[in-house]
Amino acid sequence: GIQVEQSPPDLILQEGANSTLRCNFSDSVNNLQWFHQNPWGQLINLFYIPSGTKQNGRLSATTVATERYSLLYISSSQTTDSGVYFCAVGKLTSGTYKYIFGTGTRLKVLA
C-alpha cells in the first residue's frame, strides 16, 4: 500500500522562527490534506491541497504531485502552533478509496 512519511519527526523552535514540514508519499494520489491535532485529539483541517500552493495567514502549503511531496510552511511561529501536524493522502484504487495518514511531525514552540 501507499507509504506516507513526514519529516522531521520532531521539531523545537523559538517563538518567531519559521519552519518547513515535509510530507513524502510513495504513489500518485487523488487528495492531500494537512491537519493540526490539538491536545484533545481533534484534527484541525489546515489545507486541502492535492496540488499547487495555498496560503492562510502565517501558514502556507505547496504540493508537487508529480514529485510526490507536499510542504507546510509556518512563519513567525507562536506557542499556540505547538502540537502534532499530519498530512493525509487519499487514493482511489480498484474501486476502493483509502485515506492514509503520514507519520506526523511533533512541533514545540518555545516562548
Add this chain to the structure above:
Amino acid sequence: GAVVSQHPSRVICKSGTSVKIECRSLDFQATTMFWYRQFPKKSLMLMATSNEGSKATYEQGVEKDKFLINHASLTLSTLTVTSAHPEDSSFYICSARATGTANTEAFFGQGTRLTVV
C-alpha cells in the same frame, strides 16, 4: 466546512462489554466513511473503510468480528467494539467524504476516547 459529529467523545466500559460509537455527517451525504485508531504519540491507523449499503473493507490485521462497522445510511456509520478488553483502549476517530468524485476532501469527527477497565 462540512461537519462530522462523533459520539460519545469519551467512554469508560467494563471488560467484556460492547461499546458503540456513532459518526454522523450533519450537513452532507457521505458515501464513504473511515474509521481510525490512534495510540498515544502515534499516527492515525486506518481500520476500515465503509461504503453506504455495503460491507466494510477492513485493513489487514484488524479483526472484523471485534470491530463491527455498519454504514446503513448516507449520514450515519457506527463502530461497535465487541467484548472489549483493556488492550482495545484507544482513541478512535471517524471521517466522512461527500458523495462525488475522488477529488473531495475528508472531514473528521472529534474522536472518542475509549477506556476499558
